[in-house]
Structure formats: structure tokens, C-alpha cells
């Protein structure tokens with residue numbers, strides 16, 4: 001229950017879904033969690049939920065695609081908690097669009113929110129992180145296998161995997177670990193799998209373990225990669241998908 005005692009973490013896109021699950025899980029392990037989201041009200045709700053359980057948390061609004069807001073997020077975190085030990089880049093969007101209808105703006109938006117954001121936050125964080133710090137990025141199995149109508153999303157997550165490996169090597173001398181998790185289908189407001197029974201059944205038929213994942217499944221993997229138990233692991237993409245992509 002105290003595996004991250006007195007560590008300081010930022011989780012982006014933590015107002016709902018997987019990010020919220022990660023924030024709650026890290027807080028359970030006595031980590032000080034900065035709950036960040038473009039949706040300030042949702043971020044505040046999650047921070048309040050953590051505080052109600054007796055742990056420390058603050059909410060900071062941040063659009064991860066904007067450098068000024070990202071720099072402010074890192075600065076405010078250090079102002080409030082004195083350090084940054086764990087950065088979880090979770091914020092992401094997945095708007096379905098057939099490739100031939102995809103506008104330049106659609107492409108730019110997805111690449112900015114899902115990929116440029118990770119460059120911005122990782123650079124700002126790495127400048128102030130001390131030895132033993134951890135960066136964990138939330139990729140997707142869409143970085144490994146094809147998903148129709150998500151060409152921009154697949155490209156952003158594939159780009160993220162390459163970035164993780166490159167950054168892991170560059171930050172290794174500073175003893176900062178950089179890894180990613182590639183979730184399969186996870187039950188979140190954004191993914192909305194549970195609303196359509198037909199789609200849900202079809203998705204479950206793809207998954208050897210026979211169920212859609214929950215945010216906690218991803219949060220547990222993040223906890224491991226953010227902990228000192230993972231100090232010899234870097235540059236890896238850990239797939240957490242109930243076996244979807246092994247078939």
C-alpha cells in the first residue's frame with residue numbers, strides 16, 4: 001500500500017477513463033498525484049476523490065498539445081510538491097475517420113494531442129527529474145496491428161513506440177526509465193464499448209481472456225513500471241490486451 005510513498009506523479013488526461021484509474025491506483029500506493037486534464041472540472045473531481053481517501057492530490061488543467069500549458073504543469077507540480085518522480089503520458093484521442101475523408105486538420109490534431117504532447121512533457125520533465133525517475137506512456141495495440149478509420153491514431157501510437165525507445169537510450173545516462181504500455185480494448189467513457197452489445201460481443205470474441213479490460217488492468221501495469229521494481233526495464237512496450245494481439 002506504500003510502494004510509491006512520497007513520490008510525486010503527474011497523470012495527464014486523468015479526468016476519466018484509464019487516466020483516472022492510473023491516478024487512483026498510484027494514490028493508493030501513497031504517491032502524491034497531480035491529476036491533469038483539459039477538462040478542469042473532471043480533473044478536480046478525481047483529485048477530490050483521492051483527497052477523500054486521505055492522500056495528497058491536486059488538479060491542474062492542461063492541454064497537453066500546448067507547450068506553455070505543459071511547462072506550467074511541470075512548474076506547478078514542482079512548486080506544490082518539490083519534485084517530479086513519475087510522468088504518465090496518458091491523454092489521447094481516437095476520433096474514427098475513413099482515410100479518404102481525413103482532413104489535414106484531423107491528422108494534425110491527433111498527432112498533436114497523442115504524440116507532440118509526449119515530446120513536450122517528456123522534455124520539460126526530463127530537465128528537472130532526478131535519477132530513478134520514471135516516464136510511462138500510454139500507447140495502444142493500434143501501434144502494433146491495424147485499425148480501420150484510425151490511420152492517424154495508429155501513426156501517432158506507432159510514433160510513440162519509436163520515441164519511447166529513442167528517449168530511453170538518451171535518458172539512460174540520467175538513470176531515467178522510459179517505457180510504454182499498449183492497452184487493448186479498455187472499458188472507458190471515451191471508448192464506450194459497453195453501450196452497444198453487438199460491438200461488445202464482437203470485441204470480446206477477439207480477446208483470448210474473454211473480457212474487455214478495465215482501467216485498473218492498465219493502472220496495475222503502470223504501477224509496476226513506475227516503481228523501483230522496474231528499475232532495470234527501459235525502452236519497452238508492454239502489451240496489456242487480454243491476449244488480443246498474440247493470435
Ligand SMILES: NC(=O)c1ccc[n+]([C@@H]2O[C@H](COP(=O)([O-])OP(=O)(O)OC[C@H]3O[C@@H](n4cnc5c(N)ncnc54)[C@H](O)[C@@H]3O)[C@@H](O)[C@H]2O)c1
Pocket residue numbers: 012013014015016017018019036037038039042062063064065090091092093094113138139140141182183184185186187188189190191
Ligand atoms: N480505451 C481503450 O480501449 C484504449 C485502448 C488503447 C489505448 N488507449 C489510450 O489510453 C489513453 C486514455 O484513453 P481513454 O479510453 O481513457 O480515453 P477517454 O476519452 O475516456 O479519456 C481521455 C481523457 O483525456 C483528456 N484529454 C483529451 N484531450 C486532451 C488534451 N489535449 N489535453 C489533456 N487532456 C486531454 C479527456 O478530457 C479525457 O479526460 C489514450 O491515450 C488512448 O489512446 C485507450
